[in-house]
Amino acid sequence: MSRRWINLFTHLFTALTGMACALVILLVAIILGNIAYHGIPHLSWRFLTTAPSSGMTEGGIFPAIFGTAFLVLLMTIAVVPLGVCTAIYLQEYAPVKSKWVHLVRMAIQNLAGVPAIVFGLFGLGFFIEFVGRRVDQIFFSGQLYFGQPAIIWAALTMALLTLPTVVVSTEEALRVVPRSHREVAYALGATRWQMVWYVLLPQAIGGILTGTILAVSRGAGEVAPILFTGAAYYLPYLPSRLNQQFMELGYHVYVMATQSPDVDATKPILYSTVFVLLTLTFLLNFAAILIRSHIRRRLAAAR
Amino acid sequence: MEELLIMSQAALADSVLKKEEVPAPKIQTKDLALYYGNFRALKNVDISIPPQKITALIGPSGCGKSTLLRVFNRMNDLIRGVRISGQVFLDDQDIYHPDTDLIALRKRAGMVFQRPNPFPISVFKNVAYGPSIHGMASGRELESIVERHLRATGLWDDLKDKLHIPALSLSPEQQQRLCISRLLAVEPEVLLMDEPCSALDPIATARIEDLLFELKKDYTIVIVTHNMQQAARVSSSAGFMLLGELVEFGKTGQLFTNPIDPRTHDYITGRFG
Numbered sequence: 001m002s003r004r005w006i007n008l009f010t011h012l013f014t015a016l017t018g019m020a021c022a023l024v025i026l027l028v029a030i031i032l033g034n035i036a037y038h039g040i041p042h043l044s045w046r047f048l049t050t051a052p053s054s055g056m057t058e059g060g061i062f063p064a065i066f067g068t069a070f071l072v073l074l075m076t077i078a079v080v081p082l083g084v085c086t087a088i089y090l091q092e093y094a095p096v097k098s099k100w101v102h103l104v105r106m107a108i109q110n111l112a113g114v115p116a117i118v119f120g121l122f123g124l125g126f127f128i129e130f131v132g133r134r135v136d137q138i139f140f141s142g143q144l145y146f147g148q149p150a151i152i153w154a155a156l157t158m159a160l161l162t163l164p165t166v167v168v169s170t171e172e173a174l175r176v177v178p179r180s181h182r183e184v185a186y187a188l189g190a191t192r193w194q195m196v197w198y199v200l201l202p203q204a205i206g207g208i209l210t211g212t213i214l215a216v217s218r219g220a221g222e223v224a225p226i227l228f229t230g231a232a233y234y235l236p237y238l239p240s241r242l243n244q245q246f247m248e249l250g251y252h253v254y255v256m257a258t259q260s261p262d263v264d265a266t267k268p269i270l271y272s273t274v275f276v277l278l279t280l281t282f283l284l285n286f287a288a289i290l291i292r293s294h295i296r297r298r299l300a301a302a303r
Numbered sequence: 304m305e306e307l308l309i310m311s312q313a314a315l316a317d318s319v320l321k322k323e324e325v326p327a328p329k330i331q332t333k334d335l336a337l338y339y340g341n342f343r344a345l346k347n348v349d350i351s352i353p354p355q356k357i358t359a360l361i362g363p364s365g366c367g368k369s370t371l372l373r374v375f376n377r378m379n380d381l382i383r384g385v386r387i388s389g390q391v392f393l394d395d396q397d398i399y400h401p402d403t404d405l406i407a408l409r410k411r412a413g414m415v416f417q418r419p420n421p422f423p424i425s426v427f428k429n430v431a432y433g434p435s436i437h438g439m440a441s442g443r444e445l446e447s448i449v450e451r452h453l454r455a456t457g458l459w460d461d462l463k464d465k466l467h468i469p470a471l472s473l474s475p476e477q478q479q480r481l482c483i484s485r486l487l488a489v490e491p492e493v494l495l496m497d498e499p500c501s502a503l504d505p506i507a508t509a510r511i512e513d514l515l516f517e518l519k520k521d522y523t524i525v526i527v528t529h530n531m532q533q534a535a536r537v538s539s540s541a542g543f544m545l546l547g548e549l550v551e552f553g554k555t556g557q558l559f560t561n562p563i564d565p566r567t568h569d570y571i572t573g574r575f576g
Contacts, residue, residue: 096383180420184482187378188489189410194436203423 032278039275042268048276052234056256057265061273066238067151067246068280071226072219074155074242075162080212082159083166090167091174092196112164116224123157123229124149145243152242154230161225162215169214173207173295174200206295210288217284221277223250233259249277327394329354329493329523330375330412335389337370337379337547344370348389348549350542357515357524359538359555361531363570367547368527372495375525376412377405393493410437412493413486418502419478421470421485426453426462429470429481433489452487456480456514476507480514487518494518496526500533512537531571535559543567 046060053059086104094101132147139145146152177200185195201208223231232245233255239246253273260266328351337345345367352358360368370379377398379385391398398408421429430449434440440448449466453459458480462468470481479499486494496515500508515524515537528534534541535555542552543564551558551567562568 178420180416180418181422183378183381184414184416184420184422186381187376187409187414187416188433188436188486189406189408189413190436191406198432198436199422 035271035275035278038268038271040272042272043275047269047272051236052269055261056234056269057260057262058269061249061252061269061276063235063238063247064249064252064273065276067231068220068249070239070246071151071155071158071230071248072216074152075158075219076212076216078156079159079162079166079215080208083163083211083215084170084208086163087167087170087174088196088200091171092192092200108164108167111160112168116161116222117227119157119161119225120227120229122160123153123225127153127156128229148243149228149230149232149245150243151230151239151246154226154246157225157229158219158222161222162219165215165218166208166211169211170204170208173204173211176207177203206291210292210295213284213288213291217281217288220284221250221281223248223254226251249273249280253277326354328352328392329394330525331392332374333390333392335371335374335391336387337367337374338386339382340384343547345374345547348547350549350552352523352525353540354523355519355521356539357519357526357537359534359541360525360527360544361529361534361541361570362544362550364529366544368544369497370547371544371549372414372497372525372527375493375495376409376414377403378409378414380405410489411491412495413489413491414495414497415479415482415486415499417498419475419482421473421478421481423469423471425467426458426470426473426481427466429485430488432485437489439490448488452484453481455487455518456484457510458484474507476503476510479503479507479511483514483518491522493523493525496524498527498529501529508533531559543570545570 048060048065049062050060051063052061086108090101090104094104128147128149132150132153135146136142136144181199181203182195185199190198226248230245231248231251235245235247253270256266256270256273260270330350330352332348332350335345335348335350336343348371350371360371362368373379374387374391375393375398379387387399393408393412396403422432427449430452431445434445434448450459450463453462458477461477462473470478473481479502483494483499500511503511512533515526518524526534526538538555540553541555541558543550543558543562543566545566551562551564553563558567559571562571
């Protein structure tokens with residue numbers, strides 16, 4: 001092939017790949033710009049701190065923000081210990097390359113691939129219909145307390161959804177701790193537990209934190225898992241007990257977009273709510289990236 | 304003729320050894336063999352490490368010297384598929400006896416590794432790590448332990464005002480000293496050193512060697528080294544290993560100037576290795 005043709009192809013390919021990148025950036029910019037343009041004007045302190053009123057055509061989104069925070073808090077309490085323990089077991093305790101470990105890893109990978117709505121249905125079937133009903137039968141003589149959609153069940157369902165994130169990032173963090181640090185801990189007479197607690201976890205804490213933040217950010221954005229397990233269309237009060245329902249930002253967006261009695265009146269509120277939701281998840285992701293790059297730098301310095 | 308000469312030298316060395324009073328060995332192996340799966344990494348090793356001396360293990364890469372070192376505090380247990388036969392005694396204790404308390408054993412026989420590997424925490428916490436996990440001290444007492452062991456390795460004067468800086472910000476030599484301090488703080492009896500100077504420059508190496516001389520008053524030291532000059536400088540006994548076998552073991556001076564086994568002779572005169 002002549003040199004001219006090669007040059008032509010080179011330029012063509014550069015242009016193509018560059019255009020693909022430009023398209024991606026353009027799309028993100030359009031989405032974000034549109035939301036910011038329509039969402040910011042309606043934002044105010046009042047909007048963030050009051051409840052919706054007049055059939056969601058007026059008022060703010062405070063209960064949804066509160067519910068989201070409460071949900072991800074409960075979810076974090078559930079998912080972090082479970083995920084970190086799983087990862088420690090897989091990395092440090094389980095026999096290497098055993099069938100059992102293979103099985104657990106496969107289960108976690110598959111868990112990550114399950115559609116969110118399936119988690120929602122599972123939560124309804126398992127947590128509410130099975131666990132909740134049993135709890136009511138045993139502790140509340142059959143009266144309805146936990147056998148219904150509630151924030152605790154939504155949080156646990158969400159915890160299942162985000163479990164792979166926490167497990168994988170913790171495993172990653174444990175894997176990069178140099179083998180020599182494990183050996184030296186043993187050589188100083190540490191038990192395995194002391195090695196994990198005093199040597200591994202302090203070094204893995206950044207990775208665990210990154211995974212947790214990513215899980216929180218995912219949990220704050222997902223709607224499907226909480227659809228049947230606890231999210232409420234509208235509540236006149238804030239949830240204060242684990243068996244109450246709650247409002248949530250993502251679900252609130254869905255409700256306003258599909259159920260509003262007056263679409264035009266709801267529109268600015270809807271935009272602002274989406275803007276708040278996006279800002280929240282972006283900030284969380286950004287925090288995760290910052291922590292991760294900080295750890296990378298520290299590790300690079302350690303080598 | 305040559306053979307005869309070597310044999311008479313061996314007899315001479317033997318008689319010299321017998322005249323000296325030989326203290327009970329700190330570590331002793333009897334017919335030790337070690338397998339990684341089907342590979343025999345150590346065979347028929349009988350070695351007696353004298354107390355409060357520096358014993359060097361030399362030999363080409365892959366000869367089993369590090370493996371032997373790791374037998375003494377059972378670090379090989381961490382590797383899958385390792386099997387051992389024969390006996391290993393630390394003082395009178397058979398350390399491969401099923402009842403052996405691994406934690407207690409590793410507290411008695413600690414290890415310094417090739418590359419300085421302080422934990423990525425502060426200088427103070429590195430030294431305090433051992434005493435803390437063994438519940439040996441806390442508070443004021445811990446501070447004095449840290450000071451004592453930083454003094455023992457000559458770090459105290461440089462670092463006393465910055466005990467809380469990250470250990471990884473120290474120079475490689477200081478890091479290795481810190482690792483030795485960290486080990487001394489668990490109050491071991493035996494220091495097992497796996498090429499402790501291989502990551503250091505010659506000046507730092509010389510200073511660490513001086514430190515070893517200081518330490519041998521209180522500790523039994525076994526050092527694995529690639530560097531024959533180092534072995535000749537620091538050790539009082541030395542063993543030459545080849546293909547998993549302890550070819551020769553004796554006084555350092557004798558091993559280096561007048562080896563009995565021709566393979567030792569070939570190695571130290573640089574014919575291979």
